[in-house]
Amino acid sequence: MTFxxxxxxxxxxxxxxxxxxxxxQIAFNKMVNTIQQSFELFGFNPMDTPIIEKAEIxxxxxxxxxxxxxxxxxxxxxxxxxxxxxxxxxxxxxSEHINELIFPFKRYQIGKVYRGEKxxxxxxxxxxxxxxxxxxRGKLDIISDAEIFQAIYHTFEQLNIxxxxxxxxxxxxxxxxxxxxxxxxxxxxxxxxLIDKLDKMDMDKFVGILKEQGWxxxxxxxxxxxxxxxxxxxxxxxxxxxxxxxxxINPLFQQGLSELQQVxxxxxxFGIPQSEWxxxxxxxxxxxxxxxxxxxTFLVDQPQIGSVCSGGRYDNLAEYYTDxxxxxxxxxxxxxxxxxxxxxxxxxxxxxxTTAKVLVISMENLLSKxxxxxxxxxxxxxxxxxxxxxxxxFRKKLEYANKLAVPFVVIIGENEARDNxxxxxxxxxxxxxxxxxxxxxxxxxxxxxxx
Amino acid sequence: MTFxxxxxxxxxxxxxxxxxxxxxQIAFNKMVNTIQQSFELFGFNPMDTPIIEKAEIxxxxxxxxxxxxxxxxxxxxxxxxxxxxxxxxxxxxxSEHINELIFPFKRYQIGKVYRGEKxxxxxxxxxxxxxxxxxxRGKLDIISDAEIFQAIYHTFEQLNIxxxxxxxxxxxxxxxxxxxxxxxxxxxxxxxxLIDKLDKMDMDKFVGILKEQGWxxxxxxxxxxxxxxxxxxxxxxxxxxxxxxxxxINPLFQQGLSELQQVxxxxxxFGIPQSEWxxxxxxxxxxxxxxxxxxxTFLVDQPQIGSVCSGGRYDNLAEYYTDxxxxxxxxxxxxxxxxxxxxxxxxxxxxxxTTAKVLVISMENLLSKxxxxxxxxxxxxxxxxxxxxxxxxFRKKLEYANKLAVPFVVIIGENEARDNxxxxxxxxxxxxxxxxxxxxxxxxxxxxxxx
Numbered sequence: 001m002t003f004x005x006x007x008x009x010x011x012x013x014x015x016x017x018x019x020x021x022x023x024x025q026i027a028f029n030k031m032v033n034t035i036q037q038s039f040e041l042f043g044f045n046p047m048d049t050p051i052i053e054k055a056e057i058x059x060x061x062x063x064x065x066x067x068x069x070x071x072x073x074x075x076x077x078x079x080x081x082x083x084x085x086x087x088x089x090x091x092x093x094x095s096e097h098i099n100e101l102i103f104p105f106k107r108y109q110i111g112k113v114y115r116g117e118k119x120x121x122x123x124x125x126x127x128x129x130x131x132x133x134x135x136x137r138g139k140l141d142i143i144s145d146a147e148i149f150q151a152i153y154h155t156f157e158q159l160n161i162x163x164x165x166x167x168x169x170x171x172x173x174x175x176x177x178x179x180x181x182x183x184x185x186x187x188x189x190x191x192x193x194l195i196d197k198l199d200k201m202d203m204d205k206f207v208g209i210l211k212e213q214g215w216x217x218x219x220x221x222x223x224x225x226x227x228x229x230x231x232x233x234x235x236x237x238x239x240x241x242x243x244x245x246x247x248x249i250n251p252l253f254q255q256g257l258s259e260l261q262q263v264x265x266x267x268x269x270f271g272i273p274q275s276e277w278x279x280x281x282x283x284x285x286x287x288x289x290x291x292x293x294x295x296x297t298f299l300v301d302q303p304q305i306g307s308v309c310s311g312g313r314y315d316n317l318a319e320y321y322t323d324x325x326x327x328x329x330x331x332x333x334x335x336x337x338x339x340x341x342x343x344x345x346x347x348x349x350x351x352x353x354t355t356a357k358v359l360v361i362s363m364e365n366l367l368s369k370x371x372x373x374x375x376x377x378x379x380x381x382x383x384x385x386x387x388x389x390x391x392x393x394f395r396k397k398l399e400y401a402n403k404l405a406v407p408f409v410v411i412i413g414e415n416e417a418r419d420n421x422x423x424x425x426x427x428x429x430x431x432x433x434x435x436x437x438x439x440x441x442x443x444x445x446x447x448x449x450x451x
Numbered sequence: 452m453t454f455x456x457x458x459x460x461x462x463x464x465x466x467x468x469x470x471x472x473x474x475x476q477i478a479f480n481k482m483v484n485t486i487q488q489s490f491e492l493f494g495f496n497p498m499d500t501p502i503i504e505k506a507e508i509x510x511x512x513x514x515x516x517x518x519x520x521x522x523x524x525x526x527x528x529x530x531x532x533x534x535x536x537x538x539x540x541x542x543x544x545x546s547e548h549i550n551e552l553i554f555p556f557k558r559y560q561i562g563k564v565y566r567g568e569k570x571x572x573x574x575x576x577x578x579x580x581x582x583x584x585x586x587x588r589g590k591l592d593i594i595s596d597a598e599i600f601q602a603i604y605h606t607f608e609q610l611n612i613x614x615x616x617x618x619x620x621x622x623x624x625x626x627x628x629x630x631x632x633x634x635x636x637x638x639x640x641x642x643x644x645l646i647d648k649l650d651k652m653d654m655d656k657f658v659g660i661l662k663e664q665g666w667x668x669x670x671x672x673x674x675x676x677x678x679x680x681x682x683x684x685x686x687x688x689x690x691x692x693x694x695x696x697x698x699x700i701n702p703l704f705q706q707g708l709s710e711l712q713q714v715x716x717x718x719x720x721f722g723i724p725q726s727e728w729x730x731x732x733x734x735x736x737x738x739x740x741x742x743x744x745x746x747x748t749f750l751v752d753q754p755q756i757g758s759v760c761s762g763g764r765y766d767n768l769a770e771y772y773t774d775x776x777x778x779x780x781x782x783x784x785x786x787x788x789x790x791x792x793x794x795x796x797x798x799x800x801x802x803x804x805t806t807a808k809v810l811v812i813s814m815e816n817l818l819s820k821x822x823x824x825x826x827x828x829x830x831x832x833x834x835x836x837x838x839x840x841x842x843x844x845f846r847k848k849l850e851y852a853n854k855l856a857v858p859f860v861v862i863i864g865e866n867e868a869r870d871n872x873x874x875x876x877x878x879x880x881x882x883x884x885x886x887x888x889x890x891x892x893x894x895x896x897x898x899x900x901x902x
Contacts, residue, residue: 011508013547092462371720
């Protein structure tokens with residue numbers, strides 16, 4: 001019996017870990033660039049914390065779910081963990097560097113986070129989050145809540161992935177309203193969690209659960225009427241008036257209403273069209289963490305995806321690490337999941353397998369000319385690739401260009417070499433033009449190709 | 452005795468894990484963008500593999516050093532590891548997706564890698580590598596070796612971090628020469644490792660070690676003479692002639708010489724000045740992996756940093772995962788370390804604490820105007836921040852602008868609000884100008900500020 005001495009290890013990624021092929025990666029990176037540019041346009045500055053943190057830092061808050069899903073490991077005597085979001089690292093970062101930062105601290109972070117979830121379609125264990133936050137030292141003006149809104153509105157507009165609507169609410173409204181109904185504090189938290197599930201549950205079921213929990217029917221009816229206020233198709237200003245008319249005698253409610261009035265006033269000032277945002281009193285966000293404004297973002301034509309970008313205002317970012325009060329507001333866009341969903345729906349343009357705008361190909365023995373032209377085009381900042389294997393048949397070189405789906409091919413044949421010209425082929429339209437070699441860059445810079 | 456119920460967890464990163472403050476991060480990201488743009492200019496396409504791979508994939512090659520330094524952990528029954536470079540993931544990726552890729556496959560990857568080294572100055576356990584590789588299926592033209600050279604030359608030129616020199620060699624030259632001296636195969640590998648250490652050891656010591664190992668003095672002298680050929684200040688073409696004149700009767704040597712002649716011919720065709728590259732016969736790269744061309748890059752004024760960008764040609768990228776022969780050539784730039792070194796030398800411009808070009812500040816009660824102007828500037832793609840806390844004294848707002856080191860401040864006072872103008876202050880020169888509010892964007896787009 002002989003053993004296979006030369007056996008190979010099967011080249012696969014871990015279950016639940018995904019990666020993209022070049023054409024998908026190019027499309028994904030375009031989205032990343034759009035998001036990054038939009039964040040910077042609004043004055044958010046880059047941050048890049050380690051992917052590994054001390055386990056005690058990431059586990060400070062606890063919670064069974066997050067502990068189960070977090071990758072924790074030991075190296076020597078050190079307990080380490082992979083970050084499961086970008087908010088806990090932000091809290092650690094701001095507390096650690098509090099005296100080196102300029103407040104209000106506006107940062108964005110686009111990075112990978114890790115959750116050991118059951119692998120399932122569209123849920124990767126390693127995925128990108130794109131976060132923006134504004135953190136104040138001691139205090140933070142309510143206008144920051146409107147700025148976050150504006151930045152995320154601009155981002156989705158730039159992403160150009162279809163109609164979207166940003167839903168906004170203020171948790172103080174709901175908490176205050178529930179208090180005014182004489183609901184006890186502990187039950188308020190439970191009720192908010194239940195309201196958070198209303199997108200997956202109909203109102204009848206919700207009513208049934210509350211009644212089972214011993215709520216009296218009048219109180220339930222009042223809550224339902226309140227929650228459904230925002231379902232009617234009315235101007236946001238009308239809704240705000242209606243909320244004021246509820247005469248809820250509760251200071252938290254009144255504060256929430258005032259905050260929502262201010263935030264929506266600024267949103268209008270920013271000129272954001274009414275069709276692309278709405279107040280939704282049923283939006284609460286699952287996390288207890290949020291204390292005021294909350295946001296969720298939906299793609300109008302893909303409601304089944306759920307919220308693709310969510311966040312809100314929090315009173316105290318870093319209570320586990322510092323006594324300093326650090327109020328903030330932020331939002332997080334789950335890019336890997338969004339990309340996956342859009343890709344499944346065939347809404348990602350992934351025709352192109354190259355970031356190059358031009359492929360230079362030459363007939364036999366003219367490679368030096370091809371390299372010369374490529375160098376000139378690159379000097380003019382035109383991303384250029386050269387087909388370098390001279391022995392390949394010309395037909396095969398064009399096949400390669402087609403496979404890459406490069407927008408333009410620059411051809412150097414015998415005539416071109418003799419005349420110091422090049423022939424430029426628009427691979428989308430098939431159009432060909434022979435131009436002076438020195439003017440190739442100029443021609444290409446003007447030439448339009450939808451790819 | 453009472454316990455501190457409210458004790459805080461100390462907010463610190465793990466030892467050996469580093470992160471940057473905003474001004475440093477902005478400077479770092481500029482370098483990343485430059486590198487990425489340069490890679491794309493040469494037709495390299497993005498790739499982004501998971502940071503975690505199956506342990507057996509990363510450990511396929513073995514080697515005690517890499518095993519000790521690799522972060523390995525278990526989640527459930529699965530042995531996972533954090534990637535320690537970007538080459539092994541490339542090998543896994545290409546073997547896994549071989550039938551979905553277009554060859555020659557040109558990719559870049561800029562990403563974090565992990566090594567559990569002893570923490571020391573300038574050595575982070577998490578650091579960025581920026582890699583480009585060209586991988587062929589079955590074969591890969593020698594011109595790819597010149598393309599990698601050209602891309603990395605352009606990258607360092609764009610990085611603008613001072614004079615640099617790229618050293619190039621071909622391992623076949625040395626291996627062939629050693630064979631022609633009747634050195635046995637096993638000893639050739641050892642000798643190459645010893646030559647690799649010549650930058651930290653003087654020639655006398657090198658000679659001493661070889662003699663201790665039983666080399667006869669004539670052979671040692673011949674090797675030293677050979678290695679020192681490239682130390683003399685001569686044109687590369689002269690050196691190549693001298694190498695040819697050695698009359699080394701060994702096919703590997705002759706192949707290496709021919710490859711080096713071709714690669715340097717193309718380098719000259721690319722118009723790369725002789726002052727910025729050189730053939731150095733003592734460059735071998737430590738890794739056994741390389742089989743032909745090898746590169747190292749040095750900053751002329753900072754020789755103590757050592758090579759900042761190295762790589763070479765390999766015959767077989769993915770032998771542990773596939774029977775397919777995948778020759779390639781690539782290079783890797785260790786960005787975190789380079790940035791650290793330049794930062795230590797005060798060569799990083801980190802004046803600016805914001806990516807915004809403009810900060811808009813307003814006198815009391817004019818915030819709405821400020822937000823309006825900010826929105827207009829952003830529509831014109833000018834990164835803009837607004838000072839949103841109206842209650843802050845004007846003096847403090849200017850202090851904030853100074854701290855941020857934002858290039859321009861747009862001021863809205865009572866006069867400006869009345870006249871629909873804004874006053875634009877160049878924070879570098881102190882120059883101020885009041886312009887029509889509608890023309891602020893135009894003015895700012897033209898205005899130059901070195902920051």
